[in-house]
Amino acid sequence: MPRLWGQEASGNCYKVKLLASHLGVPLEWVRIDVTKGESRTPEFLAMSPAGQxxxxxxxxxxxxxxxxxxxxxxxxGTTFVPPDKLAAARMLQWMFFEQYRVEPNIATSRYWIHLLNAPERFAAQIAAKRDPGLAALAVMESHLAHADGFPGGALSLADIALYGYVHCAPEGGFALDGFPRIRAWIARVAGTPGHIGMHEPLRAPARYLEAVAR
Amino acid sequence: MPRLWGQEASGNCYKVKLLASHLGVPLEWVRIDVTKGESRTPEFLAMSPAGQxxxxxxxxxxxxxxxxxxxxxxxxGTTFVPPDKLAAARMLQWMFFEQYRVEPNIATSRYWIHLLNAPERFAAQIAAKRDPGLAALAVMESHLAHADGFPGGALSLADIALYGYVHCAPEGGFALDGFPRIRAWIARVAGTPGHIGMHEPLRAPARYLEAVAR
Incomplete structure (x- = not known):
């Protein structure tokens, strides 16, 4: 069974759990606490050179x-990757967007505010992330004016990737009141059969073999 | 013919030109100057919502x-993407690494120092990028102890992606003297038939149809 080292409260880790839940992939989840330096031990760095x-x-x-x-x-090979070449590239476009525009701003703010519970200590860093974080949300909101997801159509890896941190953006100080289309998209993702919440354990696999056989 | 809006001195744009040169893809290159706000006009934002x-x-x-x-x-569909599923994922791993660890540190430093020619004005920002930039280079150097590239084997999209900014890291204040394996890898990439330099124009296509037919 594949083994996943992850932290429950990490959106990056949650993405994998969420996809695994949809696909019914069996995953052995090994809990690791990044805030306690557990991703910086020699043993972990031997497996993951960047300590990720x-x-x-x-x-x-x-x-x-x-x-x-x-x-x-x-x-x-599953429905989470569009079969069309251009659509698959567009999905990757949103996945790179997520790692370059969303994660470094919204996830880091959430880390300082919600996980370390130290908004005063990181006030300057949080302030610097505010405008680029809002700009990323505005790009998403604008895209959703003419699509129901990322890139749109069947739920894709990019929907999963963006959901990881955008659904909990308020924990990073990014209220979503001004982004009604993003809120509707969040409800759509969360309402898809197979969905689990960030803090729910992965349920027993079922549909994986069926999915990979498609 | 596909049209590419790009800035010659941008490593992100150079990556596309470099791959196009290898594959013989015909590209109409439309020059755009980001430092003059040309990627922030309403016309450009209508095409590229994040102004990229x-x-x-x-x-x-x-x-x-x-x-x-x-x-x-x-x-x-070309040799630049490994046919093996895990190897292709590992290539993507290095491409995400590049956008998350290399580009935000090394490319932004190079932008302030080399393109804006304003190292004093951005001294604090450049200082903040130093350690994470060096850490990214150290991860690459460590990987090259047991591989000839990223992920290793035939030149891949990740080699192209990483080459974009790592070959000109010294322009961002990141000397490569302490990274002999990275320097050898740079020489390997630059010595591959089809290679062109960052400031060379794209030559006439030749091998594209051959490549996509493989």
């Missing part, structure tokens, strides 16, 4: 890091 | 942003 979670170990014993790459590995 | 270059317009008139997604779009 999530980290996947496949059945062949090799490791894969970066949430986007893990999503791709688990999701290719 | 490179921006590709395909023959069907639709747009694709994010260098990694454009590389994927042009490169899939």
């Amino acid at each position: 979670v999530p980290l996947l170990r496949g059945d062949d014993g090799s490791f894969l890091a970066e949430s986007g790459a893990i999503l791709w590995y688990l999701g290719q | 270059v490179p921006l590709l317009r395909g023959d069907d008139g639709s747009f694709l942003a994010e260098s990694g997604a454009i590389l994927w779009y042009l490169g899939q």
